[in-house]
Amino acid sequence: MYELAYDLIIILLKIFAILIPLMTAVAYLTYAERRLIGFMQVRIGPNRVGFFGFRMFGLGQPIADAVKLMFKEIVMPAEANRYLFVIAPILAIAPALAAWAVVPFGDGLVLADINAGLLYILALTSLGVYGVIIAGWASNSKYAFLGAMRSAAQIVSYEIAMGFALVGVLMAAHSLNLREIVLQQSGGFWHWYWLPLLPLFMVYLISGVAETNRAPFDVAEGESEIVAGFHVEYSGMLFAVFFLAEYANIILISMLTVLMFWGGWLSPFEGIPLLGAATAWIPGIFWLVMKTFFFMFCFLWFRATFPRYRYDQIMRLGWKVLIPVTIVWLVVLAVAIVAKLPPWFG
Amino acid sequence: MGFEKIIFYFFAAILVVSALRVITVRNTVHAALFLVLAFFTTAALWLMLEAEFLAMTLVLVYVGAVMVLFLFVVMMLDIDVSVLRAGFTRYLPVGATVAVVVIIEMSYFLLGGFDNSKFTPVKHGVEYSNTRAIGNVLYTDYLFVFEIAAVILLLAIVAAISLTLRKRKDTRYQTPGNQVKVRKSDRIRIVKDMDTES
Amino acid sequence: MPELRNLTLNFGPQHPAAHGVLRLILEMDGEVIQRADPHIGLLHRATEKLAESKPYNQSIGYMDRLDYMSMMCNEHCYVMAIEKLLGVTVPERAQYIRVMYDEITRILNHLLWLGTHALDVGAMTIFLYAFRERETLIDAYEAVSGSRMHATYYRPGGVYRDLPDFMPQYQTGKFRTEKEASRLNENRQGSLLDYLEDFTDHFPGYVDEYETLLTDNRIWKQRLVDIAIVSPDEAKQLGFTGPMLRGSGIEWDLRKKQPYEVYERMDFDIPIGVNGDCYDRYLVRMEEMRQSNRIIRQCIEWLRENPGPVIAESHKFAPPKRADMKGDMEALIHHFKLFTEGFCLPEGEVYTGIEHPKGEFGIYLVSDGANKPYRVKIRAPGFAHLSTMNDMVKGHMLADVVTVIGTQDIVFGDVDR
Numbered sequence: 001m002y003e004l005a006y007d008l009i010i011i012l013l014k015i016f017a018i019l020i021p022l023m024t025a026v027a028y029l030t031y032a033e034r035r036l037i038g039f040m041q042v043r044i045g046p047n048r049v050g051f052f053g054f055r056m057f058g059l060g061q062p063i064a065d066a067v068k069l070m071f072k073e074i075v076m077p078a079e080a081n082r083y084l085f086v087i088a089p090i091l092a093i094a095p096a097l098a099a100w101a102v103v104p105f106g107d108g109l110v111l112a113d114i115n116a117g118l119l120y121i122l123a124l125t126s127l128g129v130y131g132v133i134i135a136g137w138a139s140n141s142k143y144a145f146l147g148a149m150r151s152a153a154q155i156v157s158y159e160i161a162m163g164f165a166l167v168g169v170l171m172a173a174h175s176l177n178l179r180e181i182v183l184q185q186s187g188g189f190w191h192w193y194w195l196p197l198l199p200l201f202m203v204y205l206i207s208g209v210a211e212t213n214r215a216p217f218d219v220a221e222g223e224s225e226i227v228a229g230f231h232v233e234y235s236g237m238l239f240a241v242f243f244l245a246e247y248a249n250i251i252l253i254s255m256l257t258v259l260m261f262w263g264g265w266l267s268p269f270e271g272i273p274l275l276g277a278a279t280a281w282i283p284g285i286f287w288l289v290m291k292t293f294f295f296m297f298c299f300l301w302f303r304a305t306f307p308r309y310r311y312d313q314i315m316r317l318g319w320k321v322l323i324p325v326t327i328v329w330l331v332v333l334a335v336a337i338v339a340k341l342p343p344w345f346g
Numbered sequence: 347m348g349f350e351k352i353i354f355y356f357f358a359a360i361l362v363v364s365a366l367r368v369i370t371v372r373n374t375v376h377a378a379l380f381l382v383l384a385f386f387t388t389a390a391l392w393l394m395l396e397a398e399f400l401a402m403t404l405v406l407v408y409v410g411a412v413m414v415l416f417l418f419v420v421m422m423l424d425i426d427v428s429v430l431r432a433g434f435t436r437y438l439p440v441g442a443t444v445a446v447v448v449i450i451e452m453s454y455f456l457l458g459g460f461d462n463s464k465f466t467p468v469k470h471g472v473e474y475s476n477t478r479a480i481g482n483v484l485y486t487d488y489l490f491v492f493e494i495a496a497v498i499l500l501l502a503i504v505a506a507i508s509l510t511l512r513k514r515k516d517t518r519y520q521t522p523g524n525q526v527k528v529r530k531s532d533r534i535r536i537v538k539d540m541d542t543e544s
Numbered sequence: 545m546p547e548l549r550n551l552t553l554n555f556g557p558q559h560p561a562a563h564g565v566l567r568l569i570l571e572m573d574g575e576v577i578q579r580a581d582p583h584i585g586l587l588h589r590a591t592e593k594l595a596e597s598k599p600y601n602q603s604i605g606y607m608d609r610l611d612y613m614s615m616m617c618n619e620h621c622y623v624m625a626i627e628k629l630l631g632v633t634v635p636e637r638a639q640y641i642r643v644m645y646d647e648i649t650r651i652l653n654h655l656l657w658l659g660t661h662a663l664d665v666g667a668m669t670i671f672l673y674a675f676r677e678r679e680t681l682i683d684a685y686e687a688v689s690g691s692r693m694h695a696t697y698y699r700p701g702g703v704y705r706d707l708p709d710f711m712p713q714y715q716t717g718k719f720r721t722e723k724e725a726s727r728l729n730e731n732r733q734g735s736l737l738d739y740l741e742d743f744t745d746h747f748p749g750y751v752d753e754y755e756t757l758l759t760d761n762r763i764w765k766q767r768l769v770d771i772a773i774v775s776p777d778e779a780k781q782l783g784f785t786g787p788m789l790r791g792s793g794i795e796w797d798l799r800k801k802q803p804y805e806v807y808e809r810m811d812f813d814i815p816i817g818v819n820g821d822c823y824d825r826y827l828v829r830m831e832e833m834r835q836s837n838r839i840i841r842q843c844i845e846w847l848r849e850n851p852g853p854v855i856a857e858s859h860k861f862a863p864p865k866r867a868d869m870k871g872d873m874e875a876l877i878h879h880f881k882l883f884t885e886g887f888c889l890p891e892g893e894v895y896t897g898i899e900h901p902k903g904e905f906g907i908y909l910v911s912d913g914a915n916k917p918y919r920v921k922i923r924a925p926g927f928a929h930l931s932t933m934n935d936m937v938k939g940h941m942l943a944d945v946v947t948v949i950g951t952q953d954i955v956f957g958d959v960d961r
Contacts, residue, residue, distance in 0.1 A: 004349055041672040084379075115475045119402040126410025130382070133414065137375060137421050142553055145421070146575075146942070152418045156411055163406075176477055216666060216763055224561040224664040225943050307763045308666025310943040311575055316522060517576050518770075518939040525769040526762050534827040537814045540800035 014111050018100050026247040027062035033300050034061070040304040072236035077140055080233070084138035089234070089241035092131025095124040096248040103255060104179045106265045106284045118166055118176040121256060125162075125211060128249065129155040131242070132213070132220060132230045139233035147229025150311050151213065151220035157318040158210040164326035165204040168197050168333050169260045172344065182264030187343065188271030192263040196336065196344045199329045201261040203322045205295070208253035210314065212246060214299055216306035217314055224308075254295035255288070262291050354394060361387040374420045382413045399477040550578055553942075557586050561664045561946045564956035568933070568945065575941045580934045584927075587960040595920040599886025600626055601700060601861070603920075608694035610922065611958035614653040614901045616645045616685075618958075619698040624804065625896040625907040626700045629889045630861060637852040638702035639805040644843035645688075645697065646805075646898075647836040648740075651747070652681050653901035653953075654833045658754060661826070661950035665767050670754055677750055680743050687711055687736050700887075701862040702855030707847065709735045737844050744841045751833055759827070768823040772936040772948045775820055782935065783928035786903030787832060788952065791817035791825030798899040810839050822951040829953075861887045886915040902926055902953050924958035 031046065035058070038045025049060035076082060102117040104110035114120065129151060136148020172193055173181040185192045194201045210217040221229040231242045258264060265284030269275040309317070337345045364383040371377045385408045392401035484492050513519075553570040556562035565586035571579040591610060595603040607618040620642060627634060634642075659674035682692045687708050689695035697704050711732035714725045731742040758764045774784070779792035789796055797814045799807040815831035817824030855862045863882050864875035889911040897906040903925025910919040929952040936948045 037669075041669050042676055043672060084375075114398065116398045116402050116477055119399065119406065119477075123402045123405040123410060126406055129410075129414055133417055133421070134379070137417075142551065146553075148421070149418065152414050156414050159411060176475075218666075219943075222666075222943070224666065224946050227560060304669045305757070306667065307662065307758075307761065307767055308943075309763055310767060310941060312941060313522060313766050514573075514576070516578075516939050520766075520770040522766055525766050528765055528769045528823065530759055530827060533818050533824050534831060535816050535818065536831070537795050537816050540795055540797065540814065542803060542808070543801050 011111070018111060019097065022097070022100060022248065022251065023244070025251055026244050027066065029247045029251065029296060030065070030243070031059065031062045032296075033303075036297070036300050037304045040301075066240065069240040070237055074236040074238050075233070077233045080140045081138040084134050085233075086238065088131050088135035088138055089238045089245070090131075091134060092128060093241050093245035093248065095127040096245045096252060099124040099252055102178060103252075103259070104182065104264070105288060107179065107183070109285070110179060113177065113179060116176050117178040118170055118181070121178075122159075122163055122166060125249075125252075126155070126159050128211070128245070131245065135234065135242070136230040139230070141233050143226045143228075143232050144230050146226045147220045147222070147232070150222075150226075151230060154210060154217070154219065154311075154314055154318070157315055158207040158322075161203055161318055161322035161326055162207040162211065164323065164330065165197075165200040165207065166260070168200040168326065168330055169193060171330070171333055171337060172197060178259055178264075182259055182266065185263045186266055186270065188276075189263075189268045191271075191343055192261065192266070193344070194261040196341075197261060197329070197333065199325050200333075201257070203326050204261070205257055205298075206322060207318075208257065209299065209302060210318070212249040212253055212299075214246075214250065215303040216308050218308060219311045219314060222308065250296060250299050251292065254292045254299070257295050258288060258291040264288055350394065354391070357387045357390045357394075361391065374423070375417065378413065378417050378420050381416075382409055385409050385413065397476060399480055555945065561949060563660065563949055563954045565960075566930075566949065566954060566956065570942070570945065572942065575943075577937045577940055577942065577945060580937045580945065582930055582933045584930065584956075584960055587956040589961065591961045592920050592922055596917055599915045600889065600917065601882070601886050603917075604698065605694060605696045608696060609957060610924065610961060611653075611900070611902065611905070611926065611955050612693065613656050613955050613957075614649045615693060615695055616642075616649045616697060617653075617898060617900045617905060619696065620646055621896055621898045621900070621905050621907045623698045623700050624898065625894050625909045626861075626889065628896055629892055629894045629909060629911060630700065632701050632856050632858070632861070634702050634805075635853045635856065636806070637706075637847065637850060638854040640843050640846050640850075641703050641707065641854060642698060643805050643807060643810065644740075644840055644847070645685075645703075647839045647843070648681050648684060650836045650901040651833050651840075652678055654829050654836075655681075657829060657901075657950070657953045661947075661953075662758065664946045664950045665764065667758065667761075667764065670757060673750070673754065677743075677747065683711075684736060684740055684743075687739070699855060699862065701858070702853070704855075706854045707736045711736060711739050737848055740840060741844050744837050744844070747837050748834055751830060751837075755830060759830075765823065767943070767947055768826055768951075769821060770819075771822045771940060771944050772951065773819060773821045774932075774936065778935070779820065782932040784903070784932075785925050785928065786900065787825055787828045788903060788925075788929055790815065791828045792820035793817055793824075798897060798904060802897075804896075804898060810842055812836075812839050822947055825951050888913060888915045889917075897923070900925060902955070902958070903929065905958075922958070922961055924961060926952070926954050926956075926959040930954055930959050 035045040035047075045058070046061040047058040048055060049058055049064045050056035051060050076085060099121050101111045102114055102120050104113070132151040132155075133148045136144040136146075136151070139145070169181060170176055173184040175181060175184070209215075213220045219225070219229075221231070226232070231239055234242060265288040267276070267279055267282065267284070267287050269279045339345075361384055364380045364387065367380040368377050368384060371380060385404060389401040389404045389409075392398075392404065551572045551574075553572060555566075555568035555570050557565040557567045559566075562568075567583040567586065569579075569581040569583065570577055571581075589609070591606050594606055604619050604622060607622045608615040610618045655674040655678045659671035662668070662670035662674075685695055685697075686692045689697040689704065711734075713732055714720065714728040716722050716725045720728075731739055774782070774788075774792045776793050779789050779794060784792065785796075793816055795814065795816055798804070799810075799812075800814060812835045813831075815828045815835070817828050859875065859878040859882070861882070864872070864878050868875040869879050889909075891911055891913040893908070893910040895906060895908045897904045904923065905925055906923030908919075908921040908923065909917055912918040933948065933952075936952075937945050940948070
């Protein structure tokens, strides 16, 4: 019995070791977004709030925002479904956090090294939509409802393209285990899967943006069309939870892209004669984080650059472009694997 | 009672309650959500049987896709319960007969000795991947059946789409291919001079 | 089977894309619009009635507040109506200043249109870029009139005062260092004309910059091309004017067709659309900004070389100089009469129309010989455009409604008046 309790405590500690840096990263991703997009838009962004009287480029802003949101009143719309209204944000954030259980941060640095890791990720990311749908329905608002409908249709469609992209990865790696997938890519920059799976990588990234409801696929929120879509009626901490879920999903998708297509924690200089040896001391998690930063930056960059797709155009893109691309590339990939095409499948 | 059993009964209780709520709750959206919960707990139970592939697929397919579409439809309908109840007494005999038959059938199998020993799960090591096992069986022994099933499903998709697809005559459609091909120089001309008119 | 109903959506007046206080009742089948019913009047301020209750020269400020995105053009039309009835000729220099400021106003308006249109379609960066350039031009407004928006700069007989020889400078302070201030003041060393010339040097480059972000962007094209097509005939029947009419392929521009002020001396081209969809209207307005830039340059050149009076000499309707009033009894009396009683217009009626950034802006003035107008009717281009909302969006999707509101360049100041 004591052994069991001991194990549980160890697991809990591990969960905290993942969640605390994650939530900090989420908070500072919102700050990074405002600063970065600010620079892209020739303005400054938040630069006032700091700690202990020092301005520090506005680094205190996320904390101040969190405190503000915590103390704000949660307004419950009339005729809203009270229970579902409160449950919805929790349903949105729970899968975004639970998915981290199988994400490896290094060789062996993983909470649950399960065999069906990839499947687990796919299953959990498909659950995030419930938060959106229930929020939209429970709010008893037409705008929120439209947002929920759009989101439901969009996510079901992009789930397929995303799933097919992952099928390519597991075909190449012969495994559903994320650690194995990364290890299969070892051997240097050109051995990573982005090159043989380039179309699948693009499809995965695009579907990832769509899954997280980010611009240019943010029709579920669609600021200028349906005001804020599914979370139009939310305020205070309930809204903050939606907000956190969105950013946690961005980080998750970025990291998964890195793990599956960009060699995870592997060094990009591996195999290069001098540079490889000179940078061998750098821990793998550094590379993992740097690569993840790049994709997170891409999410922000997209938002500052692109106009928004129309709802039906998103569906068309998903069904008529992304899914056929993945299917064709799966066939190509199968041929390459059977032919043992070096250096990836040799 | 081991830790595993506690977890089993915990999930089993949730499953039974949520399954009951699916048919007893008045609000259709709530019913659909209870069904989601039932699927989810079933997946958890399957996980305990080391059937992780099936469990994940249940979540992925039923919870992640099928139920989303279910909710999609249910939310849009404004179902009037009184209309549904109108023929209750008329349909009661038929419904009751079906229910009785089902109960008799199930109790025959369940009470007639559910031989537990035959179904004891085989324990496997951590390295054993039942994804691989299912794949092996599916693509060797049952390949033909599997492919037939896939084709039937594909046919069903095509049929469903072709049945529901209609072009509304007052909707304005755009062709994205043509939209993207548009060039600036084709869409604007510069007029240097116009005749003055007073 | 439950009966199928259309979804009725109340779009606005509190909506981020309603451009102020537009209220649309949308009847939708799914996301497809079946009927769009604009409800207006939420910004009604009875401008016409107010103008009837005040001397002519006191209503100029109201005109600024009509279409509050193209202030000086509204004033221009109003003072032109008064001048026409009075039969005054405006000094040439004032005419050039008016043309220059009309075109500055056009750029101001189109920049705001571009920013909000792009923002509605989802590209939010353009909005802030457009406001960066607007800031420069609004400073030019401030330099001549003291006001950043509601200038009241045009007066019957000319303009309020001549262009300033120096620009106001940024000061250093708690939030601005010496270095920052000198960077901001870099283009403010010379006169207003130098300042504007510096702007016209850079502006075409900025327009190119916007176009690289939008014109060939696939998403932008998918959102604009073939949306809300209006054929030339329909455009005429629906009462379109300005860029909306030209976007549909009709060659009509009052600056060319019925030249007022010194437009016939200007060298500029008129962009005409081909298909009459939102993309063509977008291209037309982008090109108009370039052409306006050309006109401003020509005006700057002329104004540099030709000093002179900027308001008519007659003190019956133009105020005397401040210095004259100190020593001249007659000037003091003129001033007093002008700012209490105003001036009387001969009996009659007059219509003036100008090529306003949004279309034909017209003032119809009826005078019974008193110092107040008997009736002022304002023809606002936005009103005619908004009334076609139903025809333009029917059969399109909800997201296209937002595009159409953007392409119509609706501002509620002049729709509601």
